[in-house]
Amino acid sequence: MTDAPLVRRHTDRAIEVLTLDSPHNRNALSAALIAELSAALDSADTDPRVRAVLITHTGGTFCAGADLKADGVGSGPKLLVELIRQIAELSKPVVARLNGHARAGGLGLLAACDIAVAGSAATFAFTEVRLGLAASVASIPVLAGTDPRAAARYLLTGEAFDTAEAVRIGLVTAWDESLDGILAGLRASSPQGLAATKEITTAALRQALAAEGDRLALRSRELFESAQAAEGVRAALERRNPPWAI
Template identity: 80%
Template sequence: MTDAPLVRRHTDRAIAVLTLDSPRNRNALSAALIGELTEALDAAEADPGVRAVLLTHTGNTFCAGADLKADGIHRGPQLLVDLITRIATLAKPVVARADGHVRAGGLGLLAACDIPVAGAAATFAFTEVRLGLAASVASLPVLVRADPRAAARYLLTGEAFDTAEAVRIGLVTAWDDALDGILAGLRASSPQGLAATKEITTALLRERIAGAADGLRQQSIRLFESAEAAEGIRAALERRDPPWAQ
């Protein structure tokens, strides 16, 4: 008996629809899920009948971030760097639709997509800072795509915010009722034109990845190995405040 896929895919009128389908761990970015997602992105890029990709999800969470239980603190940051890089360099636009919780590294995945939209059920939070960590790798696309001043607030405080605020600060492009129009526009666009335009629109993100990804990956590992982070994670698992919370 084979395991059920973690990423389901089908094509809808020139749009490759990729659905994160691992609700048991809130669509966490395990090596297995990232492997399937990367394979699906590669297939979409190679298919001349596909104009763009739509990334969506099952369950009440779009993505909860890295799956540290499965992959450990040393592998997780590199896996996220690789996924963000693959989306940024894909020759076809990637649209994302979130209608559930987006947390930690999941915000890096969402921000890496070219046109993210979100529904009323979506909520967002960079939870790392409250655990003695930082949104190191996730910040790569976030600080390019969102307003840096607004992003700094949420990166530093760990506050949760809603779709209206995510749209206001530029983390999300639009509410999900704009999705049909966005996909219609992509279907009407030239493959060559889309590839060339995406190369333009991702230039700053690709530059930031090249210049900062390795340092941020190493920072993430150092923080996870610290005693303060160990206490923060332990407090979260025990559903109590860490000693620094006032």
Template identity: 75%
Template sequence: MTTATPLVRRDADRGIAVLTLDSPHNRNALSAALIAELTGALDEAARDDAVRAVLLTHTGPAFCSGADLKADGFADGPRLLVELVRQIAELPKPVVARADGHVRAGGLGLLAACDISVAGTGATFAFSEVRLGLAPSVASIPVLARADHRAAARWILTGESFDAAEAVRTGLVTAPVEALDAILAGLRASSPQGLAESKRLTTARLRELLEADAPALTAQSARLFASAEAAEGVRALLERRDPPWAL
């Protein structure tokens, strides 16, 4: 009997639980299996008194490409993403994301849900949903809780790609990757109680938005995924061609 290769690797580094998304074959897409493993790893970190904070990183050229569009039942992804974002927001320990590659669609929601994020110069970002007949319904909850709304409107409406410097400027990302060591040192120097209570302050707006908007936005996402226009947009993406509405 063979054991499935983990999609999320777990390591420890002086009080930091390092969780590595390790599904490069599909660009660390948010499959049900990957989300289940990440959820379990976060639960484990929350229970471990030796863990002061979590560092979420990745292998391969992408931090996260969003929904796994090649999988059966991918339309259930928005509900699973809501649950993951809520888990991160309510986790009593800070979650830091490190992106050294591409971040797309729902991956931006995962990144924005994290309490602190850093990005390398090789990172690129795009809300690709609009070009597929979709919208970043669930991902918009943490994104609009963190980032500048005026800037986010451009990227959400156009689907353009932008770089790490722009992500930092607009508040989607906290700092360049060079700040990571100082961030982790600060977390290691902080008390567990202080971190938990301070995090409740910094996540208050995100938790309010999840409570108020998640049901309607999950329903919107399901409706869009079931539409003929989105089906054609996804087909065009998988077939590496322009959809019929591209001018």
């Protein structure tokens, strides 16, 4: 008997649909989930029948960020950098569709996608700062595509915000009722045209990854291994405020 997949796949008229299906940990970015998602992206990229990829989710959370319970710190920051790089360098557009919560590193995954749509149940928060951490790796795609003043506010405060605000600041492209039109447009576009256009639209993100990816992955690990972050994570797991919260 094999374990159930963490990423489910099916093809819908040239769109490869990848569903994050790990509700027990709120679709956290465990090493296992990242490996399955990366393999699915590779498969879609080499399949001539696939025009674009759609990443969605089961349950009430799109992605909760790192899975510290399962993996600890480990190689998580580096794995997230590589996943973001893979999405940016994929020859096919990647669309995210969420109608649930996105937190911490899950926002890095969301921001790495070429297009993102969200429903009214979605909420967003960069919770790292409240734990003694920073959204080091996630900040790379976020700052490449989001209003920098708004990004600074939410990265620094950890405030939660809704879909209307996510659309306003550019973290999300549109409300989810736009998804059918977006997918129709991708289906109507040529594979060569999509690949060439994506090279243009992802240039800033690819440059930022080359310049900052390794450094910020290392910085993320350093922060995770600090005493202050250990206390912040422990407080979160125990559902209490850390000592610096006033």
